[in-house]
Amino acid sequence: MVQIKIRVAGVTAPAGSGVNRQDYLRGLAQEVMEGRPAPTLYLEREPENKYDKHAVKVYAPTQFDRIWTNFQQIGYLPARVCPSCWSFVSVADRKNDKCCMCGGDIKLPWSFFSSQIATLIDNGIEVRAIFNQIPVSPSAQASIGLELTVEYDQDDVDAAQRKVESETQTNKTGNTQ
DSSP: OEEEEEEOBOTTSOOTTSOOHHHHHHHHHHHHHTTOOOOEEEEEEOTTOSSOTTOEEEEEEEEESSSEEEEEEEEEOOSOBOTTTOOBOOHHHHHHTBOTTTOOBOOSOOBOHHHHHHHHHHTTOOOEEEEEEOOOOSSTTSOOOOEEEEEEOHHHHHHHHHHHHHHHHHHHHTOOO
């Protein structure tokens, strides 16, 4: 099992549905602190995204009534992450060539995280998003984020790769066994 802990990107951007993502995250943090079970998160590809054809949206529930329901997009998997600590690589980080979280060198090549995960999803690999925490700042004015773990089974990836290799070999040889 491959597990990668990351922070969701875009949590400060306005949501298309009119829901303020920061207000939503503060409310979700309160629900979890009051003992509600950790919510289930969902991932969805957005290949028509005008900024990133490998975009993967992150959805979280907005309502709890014995189970979490009414899902709302709260951000995206980050397009680029630090190869040392898997933190989101911001524009400021790229200018400084240093990761703001670990201080690691982030000169190219970056790990193009969302494209890797998008490729898995596009090839039918089950990729799960597991809620970790909402780091809450003491300041009500500070923006807050969402940490999650992206998880997939490496055996599924290996099986898909073998299938592609087999199909490629069959196409090369013209053999249709």
